[in-house]
Amino acid sequence: MVQITYTDAKGTARTVNGEVGSTVMETAIKNSIPGIDAECGGACSCATCHVYVDEAFLPLVGAPEQAEEDMLDFAFDVRKNSRLSCQIKVTEALEGLRVTTPTKQG
């Protein structure tokens, strides 16, 4: 299990355990984390699981692939640390991962 902290746009933080091999989006949905809609269920086709990755974890999480970068065009207030959480796999290396959810997904 890997600890992941989700902070919402208002600043409320929630820390939960994510299973290695699942995704940051799936972990959020499983734990009823608000601020992540995931309308398409993880198919990288809706941009409603948008998160901002804490700067410290950016090198570990890596950059989005082409399809995800394209899909981010449908997200609001996209920043340099924007990712779609359905495309971030939970690994041991991400222990303590911190992400922030945007004000609006869909």
Add this chain to the structure above:
Amino acid sequence: MTQGQIEEVIHTDALIVGAGPVGLFAVFELGLLDIRAHLVDILPKIGGQCSELYPEKPIYDIPGFPLITGQGLVDNLMKQIEPFHPQFHLGEMVVELETLGTPDAPLFRVRTDAGKVFEAKAVLIAAGGGSFQPKKPPIAGIDTYEGASVFYAVRKMEAMRGKRIMIVGGGDSALDWTLNLKPLAERITLVHRRDAFRAAPHSVNAMREWVADKQMDLLIGQVTELKGENGILSAAVVKGEDGSLHEVACDALMPFFGLTMKLGPIADWGLGLHENLVPADTAKFETNVPGIFAIGDINTYPGKLKLILSGFHEAALAAQKVHRYVYPDKKLSFQYTTSSTSLQKKLGVS
């Protein structure tokens, strides 16, 4: 509709709201029982989420198909329902439902936002996660400009003539409207968050030529503020990649951020919604209004699973009850497609 105009009414046994996999399979189950159906869907294409969200993604839990893509499933369903000649009304949203009949002999008048009117003995809501509607960017006060200055679609191109238009987005919708409105507009400014576009290359090339030619503007950034009065836009503020702010004078803003699912007008039909889902019984999948059924992801009942296969089952059971409304005097005897010559005749295989 202005007074004095004669409304053409489309009469049908059943009206299906939603042309996703469950709505399509409902055509099959109804068709076997000689029930004709019309389908309405807000999307311009058939297939619902399967076509819109994951056409290329494999689905692994359709019985009998170890693997099938979203589009593959839709194509197969279309082939399966071909014998029943369903009539599709795409790009339209149902907005109004009026009850004309009685609980024993239901009859509904249903109106779409394109002004079509249906009269149906049964309405099957197979609307999945709701209707796909444009995503609205979270810019302060944007809703006060909607309708007069902010548009998510263009119904009448002519209304845009002579306007300074800001188009936001990098996909086909944004680029197509850039190209289509360019000849009419006073000036077009295309705003996108990055200098890469996923739209069709030929549209992107055409846009870039115009930009190089100074016939239109391209700004890389995101809209952060709208300026105007009384719902009339006068300018939009675009924040560039480097954080710099650019104020662009404009009369119209058209944001294209894709679609999201919203329940829409069905919420006002008195169906006793539970957490934005339509409660249905598990014997007939009928709602609290006799003659209105809810099948697929849109319904809820104890033990509900949002699976396509559950929706197929629900469609089959709902069809049995719809038969009683459409043919109140006919007795329904249960038959199998493997052995019934009458069913095989309907399917055109006997």
